[in-house]
Amino acid sequence: MNIIDTIIPEVKIIEPAVFGDARGFFFESFNEQKFQAATHVNLPFVQDNHSRSSKGVLRGLHYQIERAQGKLVRVVSGAVIDVAVDLRRSSPTFKQWVAVELSADNHRQLWVPPGFGHGFVVISDTADFLYKTTDYWFKEHERAVRWDDPTLAVDWGYTGEVSLSAKDMDAPYLVDAELFE
Ligand SMILES: Cc1cn([C@H]2C[C@H](O)[C@@H](COP(=O)(O)OP(=O)(O)O[C@H]3O[C@H](C)C(=O)[C@H](O)[C@H]3O)O2)c(=O)[nH]c1=O
Secondary structure, three states: EEEEOOOOOOOOEEEEEOEEOOOEEEEEOHHHHHHHHHHOOOOOEEEEEEEEEOOEEEEEEEEEEOOOEEEEEEEEEEEEEEEEEOOOOOOOOOEEEEEHHHHOOOOEEEOOOEEEEEEEEEEEEEEEEEEEOOOOOOOOHEEOOOOOOOOOOOOOOOOOEOOOOOHOOOOOOHHHHOOOO
16 A cells, blocks of 8 residues: 655545456455554544546535544546545645545545545546545535635636536535634
């Protein structure tokens, strides 16, 4: 397992050791002991999620207030640009973001800590997105910030038309959003 630092110290790119042979490949998509030793993140994962989206679908920027979720995200078919945004007002990297291409081909994973907004845009025809979370989903604690908020100015690395859910179309700007201290 190879850990790659990003401009935000707590956000890590994880490259698993992939074992290829004439049959195909094998890799451990998650190993708690190795993950904790490599990232020093000692939070339990309690839920696994799987979403499938077509090209141009953008899901985000989402987070849970009160019950903040850490997310370990990866793509098992297709490719996305995955984004993590620091929404902690007291953080020295508040409002900074990281954008990483995650794909079935590069096997990369991204650790998105609690306190961050998360989203992705699909750059392949379709993408299957799998992730583990460190707390359960609570609809009442769900929050969102506009994907195109001008104060964040996230570069999604995608110039096509984006397709959003109604919820994401109506998401507040950062200035109006409930954030983390
Ligand atoms: C997140 C979630 C949703 N749902 C239900 C609620 C809706 O009936 C349906 C679709 O939910 P939503 O449109 O919020 O799904 P996404 O837009 O993919 O939301 C996710 O997208 C971004 C990328 C994230 O990081 C979050 O995990 C999450 O907010 O699944 C559940 O039953 N459990 C869950 O954990």
